[in-house]
Amino acid sequence: MVAADLRFHELIVEASGSPRLxxxxxxxxxxxxxxxxxxxxxxxxxxDYLEEHRRIFDLLASGDQEGLLAxxxxxxxxGLRTLHKQLGDPADEGHWxxxxxxxxxxxxx
Numbered sequence: 001m002v003a004a005d006l007r008f009h010e011l012i013v014e015a016s017g018s019p020r021l022x023x024x025x026x027x028x029x030x031x032x033x034x035x036x037x038x039x040x041x042x043x044x045x046x047x048d049y050l051e052e053h054r055r056i057f058d059l060l061a062s063g064d065q066e067g068l069l070a071x072x073x074x075x076x077x078x079g080l081r082t083l084h085k086q087l088g089d090p091a092d093e094g095h096w097x098x099x100x101x102x103x104x105x106x107x108x109x
Contacts, residue, residue, distance in 0.1 A: 002033065002036045002037060005036055005049070005053075006032070006033065009025070009032070010025070012056075013025040015060075035079070035083060038086050038087070039079060039082050039083065039086070049075075049078075052074065052075045052078070053075075055071050056071055056072065
């Protein structure tokens with residue numbers, strides 16, 4: 001599961017054609033792999049991640065930029081929620097920025 005998830009992200013970065021995004025992705029890939037390993041230890045939500053990837057791909061293919069950005073916000077925040085839950089972090093000790101620059105608390109369900 002981790003290898004397929006990482007490959008999905010790599011393909012998106014490659015398809016962007018952006019050298020800057022490629023450098024950023026390469027720099028963060030080790031940390032990303034650690035996060036994915038934590039995420040997949042939880043069986044909870046794995047089907048959701050696959051469905052999120054399907055929606056992201058469909059939005060990329062359709063050219064719906066606003067829908068894509070909203071879905072990416074959702075995808076990243078759900079990953080953060082799962083990580084915080086798995087690591088036992090208090091919900092009020094983190095935040096994330098959406099694609100519009102708005103700050104949101106990291107909350108667990």
